[in-house]
Amino acid sequence: MSPKHTEVIDCRPGPDDPGCRATREILDRIGDKWSLYIIATLEHGPLRFSELKRLIEGISQRMLTLTLRGLERDGLVTRTVYPSVPPRVDYELTQMGRTLLEPVMALVHWTIAHKEAIVAAHERFDAAPAPEQGPVKGVIYRQR
Amino acid sequence: MSPKHTEVIDCRPGPDDPGCRATREILDRIGDKWSLYIIATLEHGPLRFSELKRLIEGISQRMLTLTLRGLERDGLVTRTVYPSVPPRVDYELTQMGRTLLEPVMALVHWTIAHKEAIVAAHERFDAAPAPEQGPVKGVIYRQR
């Protein structure tokens, strides 16, 4: 194989090479919808549970808890409990978490910068030539 | 210069403000597992369907087709059919697709660079913690 088209993410699954799997698993986690939003929302400093819940529209309490636990386990956020009444829990990016902020925000900003172009592309695509009914000679068609 | 904790991704859901929704939808799509892998795999140039299938380990034919259609609809990849026998179809990043490459690869490389640290964090986390007093960073107590 030429040096060009190699696998970027995976390496070959050697008999005992769990490293590739690890990369995939981690990428799946941080590429996760809610993880991305939580990381991005914690950009400017610590937030408590209820603030996160309010700022991340549409997340359920369950998913917020679960995802935060995952990120904590990954060493990306810290969880700080203040034994006050009522209880208060702060979440904050760790050092490593803040390094993740850069690629994550790059993705977010790319999306914001290109959303009009993408919506336009949708309209173009959806207006594509309708597939002909029945077999027509020499026509390469597409389903809708 | 900080309105500190503003929503980075969403704006408030005005009665008719689909723009925010659009951003979320797009981010969900490109943050998608298979989309990320396809974009990354197309980094160095066009690939045909079967090559993509082979290079992206674990993807089913169905998901490859579906995800490629989505990316094509987004204007991120082009689909080129060569009317040969047997048929041959090439997929290639568009201009816009290549601009996406940068943030995506940043994420991929971050993951590769930090996977050992994350695995280490897992081991630390999974070692049962001892309860502590006062506002302390880290876990106060956790159910198992």
Next chain:
DNA sequence: CCGTATCCCCGAGGATACTG
């Protein structure tokens, strides 16, 4: 306020078989 524990549903996505 900050969770955890249950129930339950729906749809992402795999497996398989079939066509141009």
Next chain:
DNA sequence: CAGTATCCTCGGGGATACGG
């Protein structure tokens, strides 16, 4: 080879209720 069409499963994730 490059899809499309079905079927079917399995677990992500919402809704709800309760506990510290």
